[in-house]
Amino acid sequence: MRWLVTFVTVLAFLGPVAAAPLQVLTRDGGPIAGPAIRHGESFAQARGTGVSVIQRPFSGLYGEIMIGFVTGRETADVLIFPAAWLPDFAPYLSSVPQALIDSPLVRGIHPAYRDTLMRWQGQWKAVTLDGDLHMGAYRRDLFEAPEAMAGFERAYGRPLAPPRSWTEYGELAAFFRDWPAPGGGALAGSFEASAEGGQRLWYLFSHAAAYTAHPDHAGHFFFDPETMTPEIDNPAWRRALREYLAAVSTARPRTDGGPGLDSHGVRSAFAAGGAAMAIDWTDIGLVATDPEGSAITSDVGFFVLPGSQEVWNPATKRWDRLDAPRPVPFLAFGGWIAAVPLGSRNPEAAWDFIAWMAAPERADQDVTDGASGFNPYRLSQFEDFERWAGLMGERQAREYLGVLRESLSSPQTARDLRIPGYPAYMSALDRWIGRVIAGEVLPAEALAAAAVEWDQITDRLGRASQRRHYREAMGLEAQAP
Structure with a gap:
């Protein structure tokens, strides 16, 4: 009941819900699009606003979103995408409403996934839906x-x-x-x-x-x-x-x-x-x-x-x-986040839907559904032993939760790469690793060649600005206000 009251309070701050149907763009398939579809149906029943989930293959998702930004032909009101893409997308996204930032819904997200992955250059731009590790x-x-x-x-x-x-x-x-x-x-x-x-x-x-x-x-x-x-x-x-x-x-x-x-x-x-x-x-x-x-x-x-x-x-x-x-635990990939583009036709309804999808009762359902693709990210989820024990058995749940808590509390926990041009860096390295696996080049040769390409990407994007972004992403400097 406390969460219901809080959620209603957040919605009051966000303003009235728009009647126009919402367009949600994300990756295709059950693991990521599945929760959006499921919660879109319950949102439509509860709020009276329809939700249409547009699914795209992962290989084309970044390009479609970015092309929409630069051409001004955005078709989605809500975007669900990997946290590592936020540096490239942030200039085209609206800020998270302050009422949502201050709410228990957001404050209950584990700091490893909240304080870094939901912000860029000091601005709150997205809401975490998934905690990767x-x-x-x-x-x-x-x-x-x-x-x-x-x-x-x-x-x-x-x-x-x-x-x-x-x-x-x-x-x-x-x-x-x-x-x-x-x-x-x-x-x-x-x-x-x-x-x-x-x-x-x-x-x-x-x-x-x-x-x-x-x-x-x-x-x-x-x-x-x-x-x-x-x-x-x-x-x-x-x-x-x-x-x-x-x-x-x-x-x-x-x-x-x-x-x-x-x-x-x-x-x-x-x-x-x-x-x-x-x-x-x-x-x-x-x-x-x-x-x-x-x-x-x-x-x-x-x-x-x-x-x-x-x-x-x-x-x-x-x-x-x-x-x-x-x-040295590693926050591999970081997880999926939800954001609202500046060109959204229904920004109030869009943030309303994100808050609905991220509400604890639905988030708990997502992270305990092995087919959802979403992993634990809320503080309460790491302490809910009874829920996990009912799914895994007591011994497995105790060990599983212990590994998650230890990993996220470790001072050595490593952050994933998260700077502008991320897909280009990853594509270059993955291509060379693929050649190693295929037996075409030796490991040392592949890494050296990938490093040359990384240097070229950095020079193209601006070494000074990339340095600033990398230091911020690695936690070496405070995020800009």
């Missing part, structure tokens, strides 16, 4: 099998346990790649995405985060924050790429030497029991524990994204050794 999942039944425990300790001289570092993760993946699957057949060591268009870059980034997060040199993940020289061809990234490729290779028995898995394939193949481990977004928790679609349900465990005891020092150009392996 990479985590690890493993087969508890395999890790606790006496034969596997004894065999692993003989081979590596330490107990069989979930990995704390990427080195340990690589050893575990290699060990289980050669381990017979229960019931016969081939078992993969670990699943990570490697298919073209399958979100593979974020899996590489998860490996790189631990090696680039030097405690004395913040912000050197993707670029040198002083010069904007790309860091993606340094020894930290070369090591990350080698280890990512090694992990992908442990899945080949399950993918028959084909093009590899996309992110959806990672979680579904892991839920089918095909691997000892997997790295993925937090969707994997619901998919792998779903009794209607998973073969491993109660056998699933979770771990924080591995770290490293060695970290690259960008000043001395050498590896520094830490006292112990240090996990």
Whole structure:
């Protein structure tokens, strides 16, 4: 009831609801468009304003939105898009109403997803609908099998346990790649995405985060924050790429030497029991524990994204050794956000719909629906043990929520790249990684070539302004007022 009162108060500040139908533009398919369609139907019933969801393939979504901005031919009243695109879109978006910013609806969003991803240059431009984060999942039944425990300790001289570092993760993946699957057949060591268009870059980034997060040199993940020289061809990234490729290779028995898995394939193949481990977004928790679609349900465990005891020092150009392996969680992709373009025909109704969609009772439904594509992002969702236990089982829910809370509270949690020109940077790097996976070039050559293209993109967009934007995105400078 408290939320209902608050929500009504917010709507009063937003003004009267427009009668014209709303146009909502987002990615096609159930995971992202599905919630918009579902909540659009309930919004129309409750508010009397129709909602039409326009779906576009992910590959064309950025271009269609940007072309609409620059030509003035916008057709949508609400846009739902990746948080990483906000720097490019911000000049064409209206600001979030102050009443909504001040409301419990927005203040209840976890700061990791609210204070950075909803703002650009100090202006509130969007509302978070999804909280993205990479985590690890493993087969508890395999890790606790006496034969596997004894065999692993003989081979590596330490107990069989979930990995704390990427080195340990690589050893575990290699060990289980050669381990017979229960019931016969081939078992993969670990699943990570490697298919073209399958979100593979974020899996590489998860490996790189631990090696680039030097405690004395913040912000050197993707670029040198002083010069904007790309860091993606340094020894930290070369090591990350080698280890990512090694992990992908442990899945080949399950993918028959084909093009590899996309992110959806990672979680579904892991839920089918095909691997000892997997790295993925937090969707994997619901998919792998779903009794209607998973073969491993109660056998699933979770771990924080591995770290490293060695970290690259960008000043001395050498590896520094830490006292112990240090996990570096990664906010992979960041999540999906909703915004209202300046050209919206019904801005009041548009913000009304966004507030409706983001209301806790509907957001809770979205993040606990394994098919929605939306992951936990509200503070209350990380504490709602009973809800998660009812879906996963008590032990799995406790471990799952513990991993999420630890990841989001870690001082080393790494932010994704988020600057103007983001799609161009990602396209260049992904193209070269694809050539590595295809066996056309060596890893070091690919990273060096991608770095050259990144430098060209930075020069084209303006090195000084890109430096300012990158430093802000990495949390090195306060956002401009």
